[in-house]
Amino acid sequence: MPASRRTTLLATAALLGVTATWGSTFFLIHDLLSRVPTLDFLALRFAIASITLVALAPRALGRLTAASRRQAAVLGGLYGVAQILQTAGLAKTPASVSGFITGMYVVATPIFAALILRTRIGRATWAAVVLAMAGLGVLTLSGFSIGYGEGLIFVAAMIYALHIVGLGAWSEPGQALGMSIVQLMVITVICLVCTAPDGMVFPDRLGDWLSVVYMAVVAGAAAMIGQTWAQAHLPPARAAIIMSMEPVFAALFAVLFGGESATVRMLVGGLMVLAAMLIVELVPRRRVEVEVTHLAV
Secondary structure, X not given: OOXXXXXXXXXXXXXHHHHHHHHOOHHHHHHHOOOOOHHHHHHHHHHHHHHHHHHHOOOOOOOOOHHHHHHHHHHHHHHHHHHHHHHHHHXXXXXXXXXXXXXXXXXXXXXXXXXXOOOOOOHHHHHHHHXXXXXXXXXHOOOOOOOHHHHHHHHHHHHHHHHHHHHHHHOOHHHHHHHHHHXXXXXXXXXXXXXXXXXXXXXXXXXXXXXXXXXXXXXXXXXXXXXXXXXXXXXXXXXXXXXXXXXHHHHHXXXXXXXXXXXXXXXXXXXXXXXXXXXXXXXXXXHHHHOOOOOOO
C-alpha cells in the first residue's frame, strides 16, 4: 500500500475516532446540564482542555509559525461562536431537530469548499452528502418547524462548515498540536466572556467533575488534536461526511450506557449515514478531489 494511502486511511480512522468520542458525550452532557449551566460547562471544559495541552506540550506554541497562530485564532473564533449560537438555539429547539439542523454542515462543507478552495466535488461525494443528510433525518427527526432557535442553530452549522473548510485549508501535521492549543484557548476566552456577567457555577458532585474532565481531556483536547491533524490529510467534504457519524455514535452510546432503547429508525438512519461514509472511502475518486488544498494568509 502506498505511503500516501496509508496516511489517508490513518487520518480517516483518527477522524472517525474523534467523532466517536464526541458521540460518547451526548448522554453525559444531557445529564450534566440539568445541574450546571451550559455556558459555564463549556467555559470549564475548554479551560481544562487548554491547560492540559499547555502542561503536556509547553513548547508547542513556540513552534507555531506566525501564519499558523493567526489561522488557529480564526478557527478557534469560528468554533467558539458556533458553540454559543448552537447553545442559544438549543434552549428553544427540540434536541432531535437541533441534531438534524447541526448536521447540515455536511451539505454546506462541500459547497464552501467549492466556493473558497475551488475544489471540484465529484458525483460520488454529492451522492454521499445526500445519503448522509437523509440518514440524519431518519435518525433524528420526528417533526420539524422553523423558528428563532432553528435559525441560530442553522447559522452555527454554517460556521461549523467554515471551520471544517478552514482546517482543511490551513492545518499542517507539524503544526497540529500548537494550532489545537490556540483554538482551545480562543474558544475558552469566548465562552468565559459570555458567562462572566452571571458568574461561574461549578459542578458539586465527583461524578460530574469526572464527566467534565473526560469531555475536556478526551473529547476536547485529544479530539481537537486528532481533528486538526486528520484534516491536514483529508479534503473538507470527505471530512464532513465522516463526521456525520457523530449522531450515530451518540445513539449507540445512549443505548449502551444511557438507558435508551434501540429503534428501527436508529438502525436505518445509522446504516444510511454509515453507507455514505463508505461511499467516499471505497468509490474511486478523481485525483483533484483527493488532494487537500492548503491556503496561506
